[in-house]
Amino acid sequence: MQYSEMSKEELLTLQAELNQQYAEAKAKGLNLDMSRGKPSATQLNVSLGLLDAINASSDLKAENGTDCRNYGVLDGIPEAKKLMADMMGTTPEHIIVYGNASLNIMYDQVSRAYTHGILGNTPWGRLDKVKFLCPVPGYDRHFAITEHFGIEMINIPMSESGPDMDMVEQYVNNDETVKGIWCVPKYSNPQGFTYSDETVKRFANLKPAAKDFRIFWDNAYVIHHLYDDKQDEILDIISECEKAGNPDMVFEFASTSKVSFPGSGIAALASSEANLADIKKSLTIQTIGYDKLNQLRHVRYFKDINGLKEHMRKHAEQMRPKFEAVLEVLNTELGGLGIGSWYAPRGGYFISFDAMEGCAKEIVAKCKEAGVKLTNAGATFPYGKDPKDSNIRIAPSFPTPEEMAQAADLFVLCVKLVSVEKLLA
Numbered sequence: 001m002q003y004s005e006m007s008k009e010e011l012l013t014l015q016a017e018l019n020q021q022y023a024e025a026k027a028k029g030l031n032l033d034m035s036r037g038k039p040s041a042t043q044l045n046v047s048l049g050l051l052d053a054i055n056a057s058s059d060l061k062a063e064n065g066t067d068c069r070n071y072g073v074l075d076g077i078p079e080a081k082k083l084m085a086d087m088m089g090t091t092p093e094h095i096i097v098y099g100n101a102s103l104n105i106m107y108d109q110v111s112r113a114y115t116h117g118i119l120g121n122t123p124w125g126r127l128d129k130v131k132f133l134c135p136v137p138g139y140d141r142h143f144a145i146t147e148h149f150g151i152e153m154i155n156i157p158m159s160e161s162g163p164d165m166d167m168v169e170q171y172v173n174n175d176e177t178v179k180g181i182w183c184v185p186k187y188s189n190p191q192g193f194t195y196s197d198e199t200v201k202r203f204a205n206l207k208p209a210a211k212d213f214r215i216f217w218d219n220a221y222v223i224h225h226l227y228d229d230k231q232d233e234i235l236d237i238i239s240e241c242e243k244a245g246n247p248d249m250v251f252e253f254a255s256t257s258k259v260s261f262p263g264s265g266i267a268a269l270a271s272s273e274a275n276l277a278d279i280k281k282s283l284t285i286q287t288i289g290y291d292k293l294n295q296l297r298h299v300r301y302f303k304d305i306n307g308l309k310e311h312m313r314k315h316a317e318q319m320r321p322k323f324e325a326v327l328e329v330l331n332t333e334l335g336g337l338g339i340g341s342w343y344a345p346r347g348g349y350f351i352s353f354d355a356m357e358g359c360a361k362e363i364v365a366k367c368k369e370a371g372v373k374l375t376n377a378g379a380t381f382p383y384g385k386d387p388k389d390s391n392i393r394i395a396p397s398f399p400t401p402e403e404m405a406q407a408a409d410l411f412v413l414c415v416k417l418v419s420v421e422k423l424l425a
């Protein structure tokens with residue numbers, strides 16, 4: 001029965017039962033962390049072979065003869081460019097391979113636009129107003145970058161096919177203070193949605209009022225499938241933008257953080273020839289070159305895109321049971337109650353849960369009180385403010401499947417309890 005159809009007496013009886021269950025759950029003394037999307041230690045073992053991929057006896061030259069032990073090569077060794085290009089669904093001439101992670105590339109792109117401007121345009125820091133569109137819910141660290149630079153962030157609602165493109169077109173094509181948009185186009189963080197072909201084409205065909213408007217296309221989960229037989233596909237934004245006559249409109253990012261080791265992977269940016277040349281003018285001041293030995297060992301270990309795909313299957317084997325444990329509990333315990341909605345993603349790192357309006361903060365607080373740490377409510381929105389106080393990001397990767405099931409049991413209990421309280425209020 002839907003909670004909203006219950007009488008006050010029924011709700012009060014239910015509340016008493018749930019309070020009793022909550023007291024029992026608290027007594028179990030759980031101590032679980034589902035706050036950040038990081039792999040478990042067992043999952044990290046999947047990549048240990050990477051550490052043996054090169055050693056003191058290895059030939060440490062890249063395929064073009066570059067000695068990877070020494071200085072040189074600003075934009076990555078050729079085989080690493082090829083590996084990252086294949087992963088991102090583009091070609092090596094669009095790629096710069098950077099260091100250990102992609103978030104600092106994104107920061108750098110915003111920072112350079114701010115201080116030096118993009119392709120000769122006025123640096124954003126000299127403008128009165130700079131705005132970014134932020135599909136919500138989204139990734140808190142994206143929003144942290146734009147907030148750090150004082151950029152005004154505008155929420156754009158997401159649906160299963162991607163951001164609300166009518167709204168995106170309206171802003172981008174008419175407002176020249178709109179300089180960018182944050183996108184996680186495949187297995188989005190946190191909803192696990194993948195942009196449809198139509199959405200990608202509408203992005204590529206934007207007619208920005210600002211010449212230096214850029215799509216920040218963070219393809220962090222491009223190969224992070226959970227299933228062999230149910231995989232999302234996404235169009236290549238770079239070639240779509242070329243076809244649409246907008247070759248310079250996109251900066252695409254990816255890394256092997258959740259392929260090899262978070263914080264010790266390799267990361268890349270993909271963009272047009274003009275953008276890459278513009279970027280390299282600064283990059284050459286910033287560094288002599290990134291860690292080529294790490295690039296080399298990634299290529300030696302994974303070999304090619306097929307090696308990467310095979311490797312991701314091993315990750316999926318560990319991730320799938322955890323996702324399924326959560327979804328199973330959500331379906332059995334909350335299905336039909338009308339107090340929350342969620343989506344079963346086919347990849348990525350998260351499950352996004354939407355509680356009844358005004359309940360998310362309290363649910364997260366109740367979970368914490370009973371020993372389960374979730375991402376702060378609101379974190380999935382710019383400025384940490386979810387206007388409906390409804391969205392909660394669940395990150396199933398770190399706990400074991402058993403712990404995950406326990407945590408999910410507590411989570412649904414807290415959802416029920418807080419919803420009843422809300423309905424009684």
Ligand code: PLP
Nearest residue numbers: 101102103139184189220255257
């Ligand atoms: N982008 C998204 C959407 C993420 O969810 C994450 C990590 O959670 C990152 C980027 C971080 O990537 P990196 O480790 O390459 O900085």
